[in-house]
Amino acid sequence: MITMPETTVPTTPRGSRLPSWGRGVLWTALAVVMLTVTADLTGLPSITASSTVQAGVQLAVPILLAGLGGLWAERAGVVNIGLEGMMILGTWGAAWAGYHWGPVAAVIGGAVLGALGGLLHAVATVSFGVNHIVSGVAINLLGAGVAKYLSTLIFFPVSHNPRQSPRVEPFDTYSAQPLAGWLADLEQQQRYVLSDVAGVLRGLVSGVSPLTMLTVVLLVASYLLLWHTRFGLRLRSCGENPVAAESLGVNVYRQKYLAVIVSGALAGLGGAAMVLAPGQNGYLENQTNGRGYIGLAAMIFGNWRPGGLLGGAALFGYSDGLQTLTNGKTVLGLFYGVALFCWVIMLVQLFRKRWIMAGVAGVSGLVLYGIYLAVDDLPTELTAYLPHIVTIVVLAASAQRLRMPAADGLIYRRGQGS
Known part of the structure; x- marks a missing residue:
């Protein structure tokens, strides 16, 4: 008998690579270090001020919820x-329910109206095979039109303004005491680096809304449900190979319907978060301002993974909070920090012997640093669109490493593999 020689399959040594959560923690720590170094070297403490970080968290919540909805569907x-249209429906539903019965009802109302938008999208794409992009654009137009009509019909007699609702009572906010108080004292002492780190941490644990806590729970629950249960495996298989999933007994239509309805409910919750945000306290026409699209961009930036989505939402939320609370000079100072971050990426790519990526990162850092040196202040007209500019830049920079679900966007008909 002839025996074949044994072949040795090379394996990666255990512990030679960080797990995904470890890499996330490492990049988060690096981002905090970059912010503190930028604040100290540019003399702009508002970059790491607790008020800026707190505003960034509040503005990141709707983006994170919208992105999480996109994650479920895709x-x-x-x-x-x-x-975007489902978020708009969520803002109206949250304002209507919140005006009558309080903030808890606002959350439920936003989720229900968003889920109805998701159901309509599922009927069009799953049952009737409408192109997903066409259906999504129609939902956006329909959501804006329905919200405007209902606002004129129902809110105008009460608020005497067809573009906004009466005031909606928001949630109370909470701080992690005594940690928040101790961080506030350390931030006010203006110690080198320590006060900057304290400002960032204080912004994360102060003025936290119950809806923010719910968002974190939903993010973790979505990760566990989609990646660590049989239900999640079946749902994700529908996005990778629905024909193979059907051959194994998975009801593909049911999985898709459920995912898109949940997607709409999460986007509606994002709309409710905007209605209940400090300074909003009600529905306002064009309130979402494209945050549904930014949530979709955050999901793509995160490579269709919850951890990456969290990083993208934090980036967009922080940039939005920065331009809201500070002036153009402070936003310009962020160019310095991004330049430093690009050079760190350049060193990492050089270590990995990826010469082209290292060169792109290095040149990008030089360009940003040159802008920082050459410009004294940024006009308000430009800083107002900072989140949208960041969205475009981030998607362009991360496009090479993205991997969407294999069957994402494809029209599927039951029994097509037989």
């Missing part, structure tokens, strides 16, 4: 461009 193979 992992099941349905592209959800209609997140």
